[in-house]
Amino acid sequence: xxxxxxxxxxxxxxxxxxxxxxxxxxxxxxxxxxxxxxxxxxxxxxxxxxxxxxxxxxxxxxxxxxxxxxxxxxxxxxxxxxxxxxxxxxxxxxxxxxxxxxxxxxxxxxxxxxxxxxxxxxxxxxxxxxxxxxxxxxxxxxxxxxxxxxxxxxxxxxxxxxxxxxxxxxxxxxxxxxxxxxxxxxxxxxxxxxxxxxxxxxxxxxxxxxxxxxxxxxxxxxxxxxxxxxxxxxxxxxxxxxxxxxxxxxxxxxxxxxxxx
Numbered sequence: 001x002x003x004x005x006x007x008x009x010x011x012x013x014x015x016x017x018x019x020x021x022x023x024x025x026x027x028x029x030x031x032x033x034x035x036x037x038x039x040x041x042x043x044x045x046x047x048x049x050x051x052x053x054x055x056x057x058x059x060x061x062x063x064x065x066x067x068x069x070x071x072x073x074x075x076x077x078x079x080x081x082x083x084x085x086x087x088x089x090x091x092x093x094x095x096x097x098x099x100x101x102x103x104x105x106x107x108x109x110x111x112x113x114x115x116x117x118x119x120x121x122x123x124x125x126x127x128x129x130x131x132x133x134x135x136x137x138x139x140x141x142x143x144x145x146x147x148x149x150x151x152x153x154x155x156x157x158x159x160x161x162x163x164x165x166x167x168x169x170x171x172x173x174x175x176x177x178x179x180x181x182x183x184x185x186x187x188x189x190x191x192x193x194x195x196x197x198x199x200x201x202x203x204x205x206x207x208x209x210x211x212x213x214x215x216x217x218x219x220x221x222x223x224x225x226x227x228x229x230x231x232x233x234x235x236x237x238x239x240x241x242x243x244x245x246x247x248x249x250x251x252x253x254x255x256x257x258x259x260x261x
Contacts, residue, residue: 025066033058072210080214081221088222093165096219100161103211104239105154113202114149118142121195130191130255145250149199152246153239157212160235164219164226170234177241184248192251199247200240209236 040046048054087096108114122138122145125131131141163173185193212235220232 021066021070022062025062025069029058029062029065077210077214080211081218084215084218085222088219096161097158100157100215101154103154103215104157104208105150107208107211108153108203109146109150111202111208114146114199115142117195117198117202118145118149121145125191128191141254144254145195145199145247148246148250149203149243152242153203153208156238156242157215157235159242160212160216160238161219164216164231164235165223167226167231170237174237174241177238177245181241181244181248184245184252187252187257188248189251189255189257191255192248196244196247196251199243203239203243204236208239212236212239 040048083099087099090096119138119142122131122142125141126133126138131137159173162168163170188196213233216235217228217232220226220228226232
């Protein structure tokens with residue numbers, strides 16, 4: 001009898017937690033669902049095509065979001081913090097910087113959004129006769145953009161690690177970085193400016209953000225005199241800023257310097 005009670009209690013506990021996680025995911029997606037429903041029914045005044053498929057897809061999105069958040073809490077956040085603490089205790093700055101660079105580079109170079117935008121940029125550049133229209137030329141251009149962005153993100157994570165170790169204020173570095181972006185925009189070829197600005201957004205992927213955030217928080221918490229709120233947060237800003245600078249530089253190398261003011 002006690003064994004049955006324990007088993008039943010365990011099942012009820014797991015079911016309750018699962019229902020709670022599903023409720024949280026559904027609550028997070030509720031604003032998006034409401035906007036779509038209101039505009040579809042009240043503004044466009046059209047019924048949903050294949051309503052069953054829409055409801056099934058919505059349910060799958062809720063379940064997927066729940067599993068993704070749970071995976072972050074169980075896996076990526078703890079491993080990121082543990083790695084940061086382990087490297088800090090090891091006391092090797094070189095290995096810590098190499099790890100940060102490798103983390104930023106590897107998660108970015110395989111980012112599907114970055115692959116898509118670089119391929120589209122190569123296609124548009126070929127259509128505008130900026131590069132040759134052959135497959136090899138477009139592939140080379142897209143690959144060059146991908147590796148430029150990936151290297152920039154790796155360096156951004158390394159700079160973020162140095163900032164935490166040295167205790168540098170994040171806003172000074174960000175202000176200086178965007179001043180460089182503005183100045184480079186004035187002399188960069190206009191064909192690359194839009195791609196450069198978009199590349200800063202596509203680098204913050206679903207894997208990069210939690211790992212880098214956990215790395216910063218774990219590193220700040222393991223160093224005496226550092227505050228996790230003041231020093232551990234803010235590394236993602238570098239991962240969005242440096243790709244803009246590097247892609248603008250990539251455009252200057254490929255297309256030359258052109259004053260646009």
